[in-house]
Each structure stands twice: as structure tokens, then as C-alpha cells.
Amino acid sequence: MPSVGPVPMPVVVILIALLLAMGSARLWTARQTPPPRPSGAGRVLDMLLVGLLCGRVSFVIANLDLYREAPWSVLQIADGGYHVAAVLATGLVWGLWSLRGHASLRVPVLCSALAGSLLWGVGSHGLATWQANTLALPAVQVLDLQARPLDLQQFRGRPLVLNLWASWCGPCRREMPVLARAQQAHPELQFVFLNQGEPQDEVEQFLRAERLELRGVLLDEPAAASTALGVRAYPSTLLFDAQGRLQDLHLGELTHAGLEHKLRRLR
Template structure:
């Protein structure tokens, strides 16, 4: 989504400048207003989202500035960007090119995001794999069908995985109607047990994926990756990177 947003900004900036006459530095001023409007909209979108989920963010204040974690109010961002653009084009900058660029950029962002999600949803399905529990017994992932599922791909050597694990374990305890599965990628049982013992955690459904079959089937490119499936086994969200408590809670609510 970050690449889609940057591409949308490029569309907005390029179109606004392209339809502006290059006289008296107007083209540069129009481009600057589009960039500033985008940044104001981005800040507003994040701020409104944080305020909406404030109790979750207060539990981990640092996550407020962790933009890669996701969490934006698109509506608030569009409104603030438009208001800023209207204010900055009172005089003497032409208003039409700025608004035209912003509308084109917003449309590109929304449509691009929808297309990206549609492609992702059509290519990622509930993995068909048999993993092993920490005692070595086989556990087919099919066992978790019929209920919402949070499937976390992780490893003990992965710093972001270790940081987000307590948040996931707390969520597992708070949402008993949702299956949380921790599919360790490529490690042996003793490594996982040593880590959990050292961190004094005992989550349920910790499984071993010795050959990283789940990563291959889902197309995950990095750890941690967390996949959110509804009760019918359809992908609702995919998140690559560390999850904050606020984002995790929002995603869990989506699949319930």
C-alpha cells in the first residue's frame, strides 16, 4: 500500500503541474501545494485513526509513530487535504489544477488499493499444510477452519517477531472465539521452547513449519507476516511486519 500511495502522489503532482501554465513560477507553486496537501492529509489520517483507537495506542505509545504498522482514516485524510488545498489556492494560485491533481491522486490510491487487495485475496488462500506441534505430533491447518483465524508466521531469530509476540499472546487470551496459530518457520522444537521459556510465555497453537511450506503457499516474503482469515477461510487482511496492539485489535474485529 505504501507504493500505491507514493504512486498516487506522483500522479497528483504530475497532473497538477502538467495542466498548469508555466508562467511566473505557477507550476512549481501548484506542485508544492499538492505535496503539502498530501502530507497534511496523511498526518490527519493517522491522527484521527489514533484518536479513534486511543486506548489501544496508549498501551504502547511508541506505536503511534510507527507508520509502517498501518492505520489511517482515509476519509479524514481526503477531507483535510482538500480543505488545505482550497485554503492555499485562495489567491493567486489557480485552484482547478490543484484540485484536479488531488482528485486524480485520491482516485488512483483508492482504485489501486482495491485492485491490490483483490489480487492478493485471489492468490492467497487458506494454506493446506500439515505442521507439527512442539511434541512432534502432526497438526493439519484444516483443523482451524470454521472460526476466524489469525495465522502468524514467525521465527525466534526475528527481532520484530519477538517484539510483537506478547501482543499476539494477549490477543489470543482476549479473543477466545478466534483461532490464533503461531507457525514457526524453519526452526526445531527446542529452539522455540527455549525462547518461550525465557520469555515466560505459553501461547496455544504454536506449530513448527520445518520446510516453511506456509510461507511458500501464501507468498509471504518476510517475517513476521500475519494473515487474517474469516470463518469461511477467506483472506481478509495480510500484514507484513511488526503489529501494534491497536492494529491487531482492529484487524481481529474485521474478521469476527
């Protein structure tokens, strides 16, 4: 289960950690008379938001070369481009600064934020370990564009980028040029564009109309790969290591910078 409905599991982990941290700060400060102002829970939320903003800015600055050709993609915050260290450091610094005049809130807010950060770290590590051990490259029978049968297991041995897509999916269509460019730039990686639920003629018509030059376009008309991997939304891009273990999963449209960042870690 890589997501809860349309929400990716890494986001679910962050939300759970945030809610527990805010709840802890709220309960801790509720015993103070009179109730402190501003709200301790609100300060925890502000620390996260400021941290995420600075973590995003840090990532964009460090990868300006990746954003130069499509600067608008800076706004696509769901591409996964954040520096976690910057998120934590700037969130802490902002929290200390914002609480300088509220001594009664310092310990509850900072301890709750620390507990939430630890839970986020442990939960993220546990999720990554579970995904690597559970969501392995499935043994699914698919077809190539010459109607020859293949098994996804044959792609073990080299790192694999598996893109699940459909031609009716707008975000799938928009990200295809990004993936095509990445395939050209990274011959050391395998790319499989596994269409879900469409017949061969529709797929070929789409490729001709979009003038896409892609290697590794395969057909999975029963959408067996989506079922095996628990994927419920397209596009979904899964990155497997040479042993077929899931290393990363992205639900939704990828930007050039977001994809390149993931590919660099896959090598």
C-alpha cells in the same frame, strides 16, 4: 505477492497514485507562463502528508483506550492506524486553504489530487479483492510441538490470525506479548503462531526463555507457508475469514492498537 521487496502492496498502491497525481499536476502547470510558484506537484504531496497526519491523529483520538498502556506506539505509523475519510477531507481542506492566493494552481492541483485519490481507492479495492481470491489459506503440512502433523486447511471454519515468525527476528520477539494478549482477549478467533525455518528444540527454548503462554504454536521448518503465500519478511500477520479468504495482511511489528483495530474488522 503481498509486497514488493520489503514494501507492502498497499503502500505501493499509495505511492503509484501519488506519483501519477504529482506528475499530472506538474505537466498541467508546465504549460503556464511564467511557471507558477509554488509547485503544483509539491502542493499535491503536501495535501497527502497533511491528510495522513490528520488521519493518524483522528485514529489515535478515537482509540485512546488502546494507546493508553503504550503511548509510545502512537509513533509506530506503520501499524495501519488511519481514518481514510479524515485523510481525504483534511487533505482537501488544506489544499483549498493553501491555494487561496494561487488561482492558476487550483484546478490543476485539485483535479490531479482527485484523480490520485480515485486511483488509490480503486487500486486498494482491487488489491483487497485480488488478495481475497488469490492468497487463500494454503494447504501446507506443519507440525505441532508434539511432532504431530497438521494441515493448515483444518483451521477453516472460524476466522484465523496466522502469524509467521522466527526466534532470531527482533520485531517478532517484541510483538509476541501483544499477540499473546490478543489471543487471551479474543477466544472467538483462532491464533496460529507458525514458526518458519527453525527446529523444534530452538522454538521450545525460545518459548521457555520468554515465558510466553501461547496456544497454537506450530512448526514449519521448510518455511512452506512463506513460499505458498509469497511472504519474504518476518513478522508477517495474515488474517483470514471463516472461509479461508485473506482479509488483511500486515508486514512488520504490530502494536496493540493496530492489531485490535484489525481484529475488530475480522469478526
